[in-house]
Amino acid sequence: MRIVLVGPPGAGKGTQAAYLARNLSIPHISTGDLFRANISQGTDLGVQAKAYMDAGELVPDEVTIAMAKDRMEQPDAENGFLLDGFPRNVSQAEALDAMLKAEGMTLDAVLDLEVPEDEVVKRIAGRRICRNDSSHVFHVTYSAPKTEGVCDTCGGELYQRDDDSEKTVRKRLEVYHTQTEPIIDYYRAQNLVVTISALGKVTEVTRRAMDALKKSG
Numbered sequence: 001m002r003i004v005l006v007g008p009p010g011a012g013k014g015t016q017a018a019y020l021a022r023n024l025s026i027p028h029i030s031t032g033d034l035f036r037a038n039i040s041q042g043t044d045l046g047v048q049a050k051a052y053m054d055a056g057e058l059v060p061d062e063v064t065i066a067m068a069k070d071r072m073e074q075p076d077a078e079n080g081f082l083l084d085g086f087p088r089n090v091s092q093a094e095a096l097d098a099m100l101k102a103e104g105m106t107l108d109a110v111l112d113l114e115v116p117e118d119e120v121v122k123r124i125a126g127r128r129i130c131r132n133d134s135s136h137v138f139h140v141t142y143s144a145p146k147t148e149g150v151c152d153t154c155g156g157e158l159y160q161r162d163d164d165s166e167k168t169v170r171k172r173l174e175v176y177h178t179q180t181e182p183i184i185d186y187y188r189a190q191n192l193v194v195t196i197s198a199l200g201k202v203t204e205v206t207r208r209a210m211d212a213l214k215k216s217g
């Protein structure tokens with residue numbers, strides 16, 4: 001399956017993607033995680049991306065599309081993938097369509113996670129991430145680690161993302177409404193969008209997502 005996950009910052013895309021990718025046996029491809037890996041490795045791409053991310057703005061399309069394309073061309077993505085955070089504007093969606101078309105492929109679904117703004121703000125404020133692996137995500141109240149500041153999965157140090165400050169989150173939400181939401185209409189025109197509520201327990205949301213994907217397939 002080829003799936004795009006869309007939703008505001010803090011909706012739980014990364015959290016759900018980890019479970020869905022495992023259930024569906026496809027790789028989870030997060031452009032945010034790819035950028036963060038580049039930042040921690042100190043690559044040129046990371047240096048370039050960090051300034052935009054810290055400001056809550058989108059990294060330029062040229063850089064982002066090339067990075068996403070490179071990742072989608074890896075052998076593990078041959079039979080499908082779950083895209084998280086890409087595409088993030090209409091021109092990225094058009095670039096993805098062109099990439100898939102060139103390979104004779106299409107998307108199967110666009111899963112839209114709906115969460116009220118006051119809830120995403122709470123989720124982001126309490127989020128803590130593992131230094132060793134950004135797919136190890138916790139929340140100080142909703143899914144607290146057994147030991148404060150320590151990852152349950154690997155023992156790594158938990159930290160708060162630089163772009164999770166209140167000011168940057170406000171900017172990220174604005175960018176989501178103005179630049180990313182229009183891709184939902186773009187994909188609606190292709191009859192690909194399934195919208196679910198991302199409120200409730202993580203496991204409940206995963207079940208809802210799996211049911212919606214089955215129906216759409």
Ligand code: AP5
Nearest residue numbers: 009010011012013014015031032053059085123127139142
């Ligand atoms: P990115 O990393 O993609 O961030 P985002 O879209 O803002 O999304 P988040 O990672 O903040 O949230 P999420 O929805 O994954 O939520 P999570 O599962 O962690 O992008 C960061 C930046 O990179 C962008 O601003 C941009 O600069 C750049 N970038 C990335 N892609 C780009 C692109 N394509 N083009 C240009 N620039 C790009 O959950 C949040 C918290 O809630 C966690 O603590 C979690 O434990 C908790 N939680 C999750 N589900 C539940 C639940 N059901 N109940 C209670 N708590 C929950």
Ligand code: ZN
Nearest residue numbers: 130136151154
């Ligand atoms: Zn960890």
